[in-house]
Amino acid sequence: MKDLTPATDAELVRRARGGDRAAFGEIVRTYQAPALRLATIISRDSSEAYDIVQEAFVRAYQALPSVRADESLRPWLLRIVANQAKNSQRSRWRRDRHQGRQAALRPDEVSGPDEIALSEVAAQGLLAALARLSARDRTVLACRYLADMTESETASALGVANGTVKSRTARALTHLRDGLGRDLQPEDHP
Amino acid sequence: MTDLLERQLAALAERLDVDVGQRLVRDVLASLDAVGGAASAPGRRRDMPRRRRRIIAAAVAAALVTPLAVPGSRHVIAHWFGISSTRIERSPASPVAPKLPATVPSNVPAAWPAGGADTATPGTASLPTTAAATFPATLRLGKPTTAADAAARTGLPVPVPTALGAPGAIFVVTPPASGQVVVVYPASATLPASPVAGVGALLSTVPGTIDRGMFLKVAGAGTVVEELTFVIASGSIVHAIWLAGEPHQYAFDDAAGAPVFDDLRLATNTLLWNDNGVGYRLEASIARDEAVRIASSVIPTR
Secondary structure: OOOHHHHHHHHHHHHHOOOOHHHHHHHHHHHHHOOOOOOHHOOOHHHHHHHHHHHHHHHHHHHHHHOOOOOOOHHHHHHHHHHEEEEEEEEOOHHHHOOOOOEEEEEEEEOOOOOOOOOHHHHHHHHHHHHOOHHHHHHHHHHHHHHHHHHHHHHHHOOHHHHHHHHHHHHHHHHHHHHHHHOOOOOOOO | OHHHHHHHHHHHHHEEEEOOOHHHHHHHHHHHHOOOOOOOOOHHHHHHOOHHHHHHHHHHHHHOOOOOOOHHHHHHHHHOOOOOOEEEEEOOOOOOOOOOOOOOOOOOOOOOOOOOOOOOOOOOOOOOOOOOOOOOOOHHOOEEEEHHHHHHHHOOOOOEOOOOOOOOOOEEOOOOOOOOEEEEEEOOOOOOOOOOOOOOEEEEEEEEEEEEHHHHHHHOOOHHHHHHEEOOOOEEEEEEEEEEOOEEEEEOOOOOOOOOEEEOOOOEEEEEEEEOEEEEEEEEOOOOOHHHHHHEEEEEEO
16 A cells, blocks of 8 residues: 655645646545445445445545645545445445455465464455444444554544544454354464 | 454455556546536535536536446456446346337327427426326326326425426326336437337336346346446436346335335336435436436436
């Protein structure tokens, strides 16, 4: 995932506001991966994640004038994606499609000391357990771990206090553990 | 991050395959071109006259129909993101494919009520204030009513596409129990006749959402299904399904989420889309792009 400095984001926003579509295209390219992960987990429907994110970016472009100069672009964008995904996942249309289609997974590649191996079975078990969580639990976990947002960014994206994110995350993790116990427990790792 | 479950979630994020290359960038920019979204002027879109927005949206809608062809090597990933199923040839036999008569009985009117599409001026569609007295009985639509009555009884918008002009007749039918609105357009010089003689198009609104997933399961043999994206008159982007070929049935979820199966009365090409909690259905013997042009000009009237 590519991280841009705030200055770079600010420059892209400035150019996009001026009508530079290529600059907005660069914003889309930069943040499409966390946006797609976020939409997939919140909506519980991987098949609609692309549509959700596409529409979210269109809304974001139209709302660019509302971005404050001191505002971080990443949580601002992902808040729009999260809201779009939450609205979309209410639709039975999308829920039905989810049931027949599993998310695509890359081959497992452990590349860092903090990373752990996650088998295909364990990954699918996690996805299934996430899908059973409440929208609130799913959303906070998607922000924190799937979109790799900090506590502060998540708070900004969800419009709540940092402390609320912390408590919601703790509760959601507990619920996820309980859910995994019902179905499939990821492998133990040392 | 030390907790095992947290590390597993982080690992899951890396495992999710979200590599869509430049496709999303292209699709977003194409949508912006179509919607005409202007980032440089706060409130500009709101300031634009509604009628102008509608005209712009309708004019570009056909150009925004996105077949979304996907290279074979990307098929699996693209399919996961729902962008490969643009064209599905159904091979299994249809579970239910009601055949409607190709002709109508002798009580079919020789002429439609005044105010029908033949006499309407495109772009200035108006709703009949009195109930039409005649209609094809084989459509099983019951007694015609006025737009105001249909909207009041169902709480649904009466769909009026400026591309077709004023409708010939308006009905409230079941299912669901709360009713759906069906607007009938007679065939005209610009709207070819459907398999039901004299009828050019049916446009319906239902409470709830058209169930795309369910439909894909019940589409009959020979039915071609395409998923489309276009802009409607309000400026919203909608995802639609285009059905062409054999007669078919469809389903929608009512307001409570319960599936409701309904006949496609004209048994001809059909465009299905959702907007603002309402399912829309356009049945007509027309090409896909013409259907999109009509759909994109619909103004929900309550």
